[in-house]
Amino acid sequence: MARPKNQTARRAQLVAAATRAVSKHGPARVRVADIADAAGVARGSVHYYFQDLDELLRQVYKEAVDRFFTRRMARVSALSDARDKLVASAHCGLPHGPDDELVRTLYRFSSDLPDDPVQQAHIEGLTDRQVVLYMGILEVGVAQGHFRLSEPALDIATNLVGLEDAYGLHIIASSSVITNRRALDLILGYARTATGCADLTPDRPTAVTPEDPAQ
Amino acid sequence: MARPKNQTARRAQLVAAATRAVSKHGPARVRVADIADAAGVARGSVHYYFQDLDELLRQVYKEAVDRFFTRRMARVSALSDARDKLVASAHCGLPHGPDDELVRTLYRFSSDLPDDPVQQAHIEGLTDRQVVLYMGILEVGVAQGHFRLSEPALDIATNLVGLEDAYGLHIIASSSVITNRRALDLILGYARTATGCADLTPDRPTAVTPEDPAQ
Amino acid sequence: MARPKNQTARRAQLVAAATRAVSKHGPARVRVADIADAAGVARGSVHYYFQDLDELLRQVYKEAVDRFFTRRMARVSALSDARDKLVASAHCGLPHGPDDELVRTLYRFSSDLPDDPVQQAHIEGLTDRQVVLYMGILEVGVAQGHFRLSEPALDIATNLVGLEDAYGLHIIASSSVITNRRALDLILGYARTATGCADLTPDRPTAVTPEDPAQ
């Protein structure tokens, strides 16, 4: 709580603006001017709150990772049936579309990590956390008697995350073949095969609010 | 043959150098100086052979895509058993390791596509071609009686390519969890499940030279 | 008394802080932030009391000159024997050491006079006043029968001031050769030669407080 309240709010505003700007231009090409414009402030103001562009970008990345994972966790843990959990997890692991800024930003960073090992560790951590999430879901599903795994749980979980990653990139890139819906079908198709559970369908009724409007 | 012979050789040399440079710095951060240094020529020479940096980068991307796919096609079509084909395809769709310049360059581009729609079309095309390749393999496998598909061939093929993409990115990023070997296991694990064919193992004897030294 | 009392006190506080800051960074490199920090006030406050940085710096210079000369005058006029006067004057014309902020500030300005002719006049005035001071001492010494001048009084006085200037700069620059003590010896050596008075020794008993604690 060292920072006064306004400082924090302004920084958050700039991080949000920077996220939009990175989503659009990528971390390697984004300019301070892009961020300032997106935030509606003068260029000098960016440096009033952040030492330099790198510090701001690191913050953008860190928060994107956290928000992305937090969002999923909240969605998944609100459900009890493993089948619901799995479908929900797949659903919100994928970008809504080419304009999903949060996920888009994440992908932009993924191929442009500077030599900073800290940042590289972050991305590995994100993947690991997702794998662990799916592992838990699979184990719950087995315990509930819904799933019968054809491969080790770790392998299935890893593959699910891998497919999400890959299709997410396509969705972000505005692929005409892989849309959000098609990606979900493909992932659940694999999930059905790997768990032997035919109930894993995209339109599986979800108990929670299907879309978090505040994000 | 409008271009003189030397012209062509020099351009190829520069494209090769640029590929190395992009592999290292990414297309958004690579400098003309990096490329000239990598090629062992003067800076001005780059513009003697290419209108501007963008033209060179486009060429780098185009050739990387072509070489990547050509490599796989050659490997796969040299085999006749669909099981061999599938294992070989998976094998050479993955980067050897973090230093695989060709694949690394491809991934670098994937998250940094400029607004150029032509280049965006290219990457979609690459994915499509790979999917078609796997589709063919799956159909041959069915015809040969080795495979019994649990999902539509298109879906399986798409998933296989997706997994390759995802794990390739991890390998390139020097992930400690997903190595080339682990990725191959995971992909073949899925392939076995989806085709019902237990013969799809990483060490499946390959008839061709296991490693092409020239890239 | 147009200015309210507090106003005056605050300005003095800022001038003192600015003197410290200039002593450290030099007038050309000192920043408003340095001064505000040194004074323990907010940055904006500097402009509340001074139109701009230049005005404050001019004030710093003016006061440094005045304080420097006032200090000497007080010391010298408190003594009656011309020999004591001369030794005391030499003593307090030199910086105590590299950390003598007042003199350090003066020297910092000396080589960084802006094109402002007013400020240039100030420094000439300072030198002149010192020369006049020494002239008076020499004449008193002659009258008292202690000194027998080998050159015109003006020349000796000018040379004494010149030597003080030169050695002061070395002391401020942390010279290992020219310390405060060595400088005093050299100056008095010249003074003995020029006045033919062997009594001009550094440790000549001084009747006043040897050190003014308030600056």
Add this chain to the structure above:
Amino acid sequence: MARPKNQTARRAQLVAAATRAVSKHGPARVRVADIADAAGVARGSVHYYFQDLDELLRQVYKEAVDRFFTRRMARVSALSDARDKLVASAHCGLPHGPDDELVRTLYRFSSDLPDDPVQQAHIEGLTDRQVVLYMGILEVGVAQGHFRLSEPALDIATNLVGLEDAYGLHIIASSSVITNRRALDLILGYARTATGCADLTPDRPTAVTPEDPAQ
């Protein structure tokens, strides 16, 4: 000789231009644009030859010190009579006038040395070398029977250098009192007193070219 000839020439040209610019604005206020303008080149060109402004400024300082001392050494060693040597040394240790760029640059640096200890060592070295020069002259004069020293040779030499420093600063600052001629008189006045040699006059015939046109 690693650097090609043109590189060297261009760098020298820029150092000369930078010397002029520093002479005018001081090292703390000189801008890259000032230097580029003085050299008649574009701003970017400055960075083509020097890593950054600091590197160029360091070079300016180094060369000014060297040239200044070399000039004196040449003049002094061309004479054999110690009286001529002393007068010549004093003559060319002083700036010709307010526009003497070489000396002006030197003085500009003297009060604005950054925290760089290397540069601080340089200035001490310059003073030391000058003192040694005068020491030699004094000893020769004694040996030739012209001088009879009233103080230790080291003290006289140090004082002579001190006076030169002090008056040089005044000349540079366009003092109306201390001109080149007046400074020379004062210094030689002291020299006559300290050496007991009445022959040390400003207009002492000098055997060499009185002014080096190429500097």
Add this chain to the structure above:
DNA sequence: GATGAATGAGTCTTCATTCAT
């Protein structure tokens, strides 16, 4: 054919100054 000197547009960054509170 090739070079590398030279350029200047584009960016980041610093910091004096303003002003609402």
Add this chain to the structure above:
DNA sequence: GATGAATGAAGACTCATTCAT
């Protein structure tokens, strides 16, 4: 009275591109 958030002008530095040789 004082503050510190916010600004924008100024300046250093980078680097793609040009061009004379």
